[in-house]
Amino acid sequence: MLKENFNDLISFLVVARERSFTKAAAKLGVSQSALSHAIRALEERLEIRLLTRTTRSVAPTEAGEKLVESLGPKFAEIENELNALRDMRERPAGNIRITAGEHAVDSILWPVLRTFLVEYPDIHVEITVDNSLTDIVAGRFDAGIRLGEQVAKDMVAVRIGPDVRLVVVASPSYLEKYGIPATPQDLQNHRCINMRLPTMGGLYAWEFEKQGRELKVRVDGQLTFNTLRQRIEAAVIGLGISFVPEDSVKYEIANGSLIRVLDEWCAPFSGYYLYYPSRRQHTTAFSLLIEALRYKS
Secondary structure (H helix, E strand, O other): OOOOOHHHHHHHHHHHHHOOHHHHHHHHOOOHHHHHHHHHHHHHHHOOOOEEEOOOOEEEOHHHHHHHHHHHHHHHHHHHHHHHHHOOOOOOOEEEEEEEOHHHHHHHHHHHHHHHHHHOOOEEEEEEEOOOOOOOOOOOOOEEEEEHHHOOOOEEEEEOOOOEOEEEEEOHHHHHHHOOOOOHHHHHHOOEOEEEOOOOOOEOOEEEEEOOEEEEEOOOOOOEEOOHHHHHHHHHOOOOEEEEEHHHHHHHHHHOOOEEEOHHHOOOEOOEEEEEEOOOOOOHHHHHHHHHHOOOO
């Protein structure tokens, strides 16, 4: 009965995952009205409601959830098999979707892709820059990039970068005006540039370590960003003290526009990993990207 209606089933899966007809229509490249009609037709054929619609949201019904759980993995398996067939061509080809944080993209992923994509012109890579801990399975990503401590235990993780170190930096003019903090606790008396966490929307508590002693300090100031570049720029122009990855401010430190403070409290920690579901069947394109990114110490 449904053999000619796989497109409707795929459309339903996308709407159920996106929880939005608008987002699903954009992803599928169809109009919202055509998508809504396809879902209604599918529900009529099955004689059961699959989605609960309100003016503000869309959510799967119990039957819809069951259909997502049963069909989602099967369609993913079919897609992987088709990708594997494409890999039988002479030149590696395929699409790879990756989610990664802003710093990981700038410092690890993009420098590798600049040469990788030239070497493999038939491999297409989509990057979603997202600092939150995205569910790569639900989002239908092939892989994610996160710090080692943030990778779930049920994922395969491949180290792709060295240890990371956050440093406390400020401009010479700021330190001349407000003084140099001698301990992490002194930061509570300074103008600090806060970072808004993507998950739950809280502010990041600055984390320090010295001789095995760990310390978290909640700071305050005029500015809060959820992006890295603006936290660096604000520190350069003297608006406060910032806590950022050391490699992201190497030029500013070298030219003297930023000065490190509390250096003995800034210990390195586990760097970035590429992670993906253990059950994933690799395409040649994905395997090549893993090897290109793999960290060689």
